[in-house]
Amino acid sequence: MLRRFCIRWIPAFISWLVAPSWVFAFSRSGARVWLPEGISTVAPEIDRLFYIVLVLTSVVFVLVQGTLLVFLVRYRRRPGRKASYSHGNYRVEVVWTLIPAIILIWLAFQNQRVWSKVRGTPPPADLEVEVTAEQFAWNIRYAGQDGAFNTQDDVLTINQLHLPIHQTILIHLKSKDVIHSFFVPQFRFKQDVVPGLTTHVWLSATKSGQYEIACAELCGLGHYRMRGFLTVESPEAFTAWLAEMFKEQTAS
Amino acid sequence: MNRSSHKSPGFVQKYIFSTDHKTIGIQFLITSLFMLFFGGLLAMLIRWQLGWPGHSLAFMEKIAPEGMPGGIMVPEYFNMLFTMHGSVMIFFAIIPLLVGVFGNYLIPLKIGAGDMAFPRLNMISFWLVPVSIAIVCTGFFLQGGAAASGWTAYAPLSTTMGPGQLCWIIGVIVLGSSSIMGAVNYITTIINLRAPGMTYFRLPMSIWALFITAIITVLATPVLASALILLLLDSTLGTSFFLPAGMIIDGVLQPNAGGQALLWQHLFWFYSHPAVYIMILPAMGIASEVIPVFARKPLFGYHSMVWAIMAIAILGFLVWAHHMFTSGMNPALGTSFMASTMVIALPSAIKTFNWLGTLWRGSIRLTTPMLHALAFVSMFVIGGLTGIFAAASTVDLYLHDTYFIVGHLHYVLFGGSLFGIFAGITFWFPKMFGRLLNETLGKIHFALTLIFFNGVMFPMFILGVAGMPRRIYDYTQYAHLAHVGGLNRMMSVSAFCLGAAQLIFMFNFFWSMYRGKKAGENPWQANTLEWATASPPPHGNFEKTPTVYHGPYEYSVPGRKDDWLPQHQPAK
Ligand SMILES: [Cu+2]
Ligand SMILES: [Cu+2]
Numbered sequence: 175m176l177r178r179f180c181i182r183w184i185p186a187f188i189s190w191l192v193a194p195s196w197v198f199a200f201s202r203s204g205a206r207v208w209l210p211e212g213i214s215t216v217a218p219e220i221d222r223l224f225y226i227v228l229v230l231t232s233v234v235f236v237l238v239q240g241t242l243l244v245f246l247v248r249y250r251r252r253p254g255r256k257a258s259y260s261h262g263n264y265r266v267e268v269v270w271t272l273i274p275a276i277i278l279i280w281l282a283f284q285n286q287r288v289w290s291k292v293r294g295t296p297p298p299a300d301l302e303v304e305v306t307a308e309q310f311a312w313n314i315r316y317a318g319q320d321g322a323f324n325t326q327d328d329v330l331t332i333n334q335l336h337l338p339i340h341q342t343i344l345i346h347l348k349s350k351d352v353i354h355s356f357f358v359p360q361f362r363f364k365q366d367v368v369p370g371l372t373t374h375v376w377l378s379a380t381k382s383g384q385y386e387i388a389c390a391e392l393c394g395l396g397h398y399r400m401r402g403f404l405t406v407e408s409p410e411a412f413t414a415w416l417a418e419m420f421k422e423q424t425a426s
Numbered sequence: 427m428n429r430s431s432h433k434s435p436g437f438v439q440k441y442i443f444s445t446d447h448k449t450i451g452i453q454f455l456i457t458s459l460f461m462l463f464f465g466g467l468l469a470m471l472i473r474w475q476l477g478w479p480g481h482s483l484a485f486m487e488k489i490a491p492e493g494m495p496g497g498i499m500v501p502e503y504f505n506m507l508f509t510m511h512g513s514v515m516i517f518f519a520i521i522p523l524l525v526g527v528f529g530n531y532l533i534p535l536k537i538g539a540g541d542m543a544f545p546r547l548n549m550i551s552f553w554l555v556p557v558s559i560a561i562v563c564t565g566f567f568l569q570g571g572a573a574a575s576g577w578t579a580y581a582p583l584s585t586t587m588g589p590g591q592l593c594w595i596i597g598v599i600v601l602g603s604s605s606i607m608g609a610v611n612y613i614t615t616i617i618n619l620r621a622p623g624m625t626y627f628r629l630p631m632s633i634w635a636l637f638i639t640a641i642i643t644v645l646a647t648p649v650l651a652s653a654l655i656l657l658l659l660d661s662t663l664g665t666s667f668f669l670p671a672g673m674i675i676d677g678v679l680q681p682n683a684g685g686q687a688l689l690w691q692h693l694f695w696f697y698s699h700p701a702v703y704i705m706i707l708p709a710m711g712i713a714s715e716v717i718p719v720f721a722r723k724p725l726f727g728y729h730s731m732v733w734a735i736m737a738i739a740i741l742g743f744l745v746w747a748h749h750m751f752t753s754g755m756n757p758a759l760g761t762s763f764m765a766s767t768m769v770i771a772l773p774s775a776i777k778t779f780n781w782l783g784t785l786w787r788g789s790i791r792l793t794t795p796m797l798h799a800l801a802f803v804s805m806f807v808i809g810g811l812t813g814i815f816a817a818a819s820t821v822d823l824y825l826h827d828t829y830f831i832v833g834h835l836h837y838v839l840f841g842g843s844l845f846g847i848f849a850g851i852t853f854w855f856p857k858m859f860g861r862l863l864n865e866t867l868g869k870i871h872f873a874l875t876l877i878f879f880n881g882v883m884f885p886m887f888i889l890g891v892a893g894m895p896r897r898i899y900d901y902t903q904y905a906h907l908a909h910v911g912g913l914n915r916m917m918s919v920s921a922f923c924l925g926a927a928q929l930i931f932m933f934n935f936f937w938s939m940y941r942g943k944k945a946g947e948n949p950w951q952a953n954t955l956e957w958a959t960a961s962p963p964p965h966g967n968f969e970k971t972p973t974v975y976h977g978p979y980e981y982s983v984p985g986r987k988d989d990w991l992p993q994h995q996p997a998k
Contacts, residue, residue: 219820231811238807239807242800242803249785251791252789282764290757290761351582351674352673357895364826369673373754390827391827398899
């Protein structure tokens, strides 16, 4: 009986295990497909929460699937053995309701701590930027010297967002037409940009370099190419760039 | 019921405009299996573009000269493909398969009734489905193609689209009315037509699940229908329910004023989150039905299973905005919807543990329906657990609208609903057609489906973690996605194999319908009432209305020779 079971099911389990290894057979570069580097002050906290959930769910996953497999082998049909007659066990059910309940409540509190930081009242800003999305581009507006928007000295760019490192930045998101979503994977957040609403998000970058802004909400046929470029640089380099852009703008 | 008083109906009455719930159930089955196949073909095209972006698929030029000129897909066509894949699968495959097929076929049989309470309404509710399919699919032949704003049809984008989008809106309204008619019928039938002795707590779990599903349908679908009507007015008559002032589209300032784009999302998800449960509760019911039969053991915790379904139904109406954590709604709402979503994980966990408890010390037979039911449990666990990532609103800020979500929803809707559907079809096929499906073909189909399903869907989680947005025609231009091509190709190959494996199912289905072994009344030695009559059951279902003496899961009762005890047989 056991032999027949093995002959029948072990090939199935093996092919099951083979499936994931296809990943490597097909992957040419061999680069790790996982979280991109986090470059904002909140990224480590969001990642920490991600890994907490990953560990919790993995433990439950292994326990449940393992139990299932063990039961399938142990309680498979065998001649002469009858199934036990039981409609359940009240005490067991209470236990397996309470344990996940406690874990989920704990997780909700963990999540809320980070949520209120990321989405609560923003800290005082060092720099404000206005980003207006349209099909299919990001219009960026800096307030310029006077610190006020919609004045003579505003600096405007298309798809070029430069931000000074280690400063608190407040971004005002607006849309001209349909809904878009401002997504910088390295910042670990996205925010939909809704026509008729101005949404405020804050962030502080912790690593300089070149990154990309993706549109994460379907916005029409050019959605896939609605890509912006983000440069995080030192405050000096940023000021110089802004002055340069202003010069170009007044010259033309 | 005296069957001789029915005069034998003509062909049209018997097979086309039939009011017999069994014929209607089978009509639903054939229609929605066909749409399942069609939706799968759309998915293959999506996977072609994602696996080999911009490569030519020569034969498609003949089928879609505008969408794939020279066999190379254009972005509009890609948007249309995933929109229609989602819409076809949800509206024309999963919901009709679970609710239309099993609701119609099983409810009267399992409660011991001769037919539905309103047979004619039932017939109309079926015939509205092909009408709806025809309307939605007309879009394929119109200028600009079918709907292309996602199955979620977010305003304002959906109001700026061509005639295909209007077809989609009207078609879904028609389908909604069909669902409502069906649901009213199910509720009435279950309340009024139960056989003597069939108390509520003797109802099989599949009937409980369909009952609660019908209540959810009646409460949620009208909200979707009214939202769709508002969307239609915004698109055609210039109203501004969802359109704010100052929108500039194609360089033209729009005349609208005073609308709220987020209102559409609230209304849409107020239906569509409960709809997730419309698409999973009946599958849970099927699993709860199949597992005890093949474990030869009573269902573990019947009462708590019932309470869990009710809790899911009630809580399901309080969690809709977890789809909107990044939408720009008040962050305080994010907190409350995160909390309610965490709570709704509990009843699902309880159900999972109860299925495991049913297997514990059982005598397990791994037949095809049982394998599908076990895969349902196993895959639904993955779908549920990955839901916790999305429920944690802060993690969702990153994962929302990435492939992680696509993976999650496919583990729920394919890994959950569709394995449940396969379990149901393979389990009740002998009852429906009087013949058994071929077990060997069934097991091969099961194994290939399980392997290749995971081959397509599991990597989606990894892609999501790597930050790949969903609904992206060409991901290769993004620097952070430069290295995901290999994984995508592996998924595409798995998808094609998954599609091919379904041909085995199709063959088995139609071959066994005529050539399968005769099933007899009760091939699985099961307890519920549908097995107490001929296969297929005659018009009117039962020779004599059965009387019910006990619950549906009396297996391996001590002191009895047989290890089953049918509901209509007294214990002594
Ligand atoms: Cu966009
Ligand atoms: Cu939901």
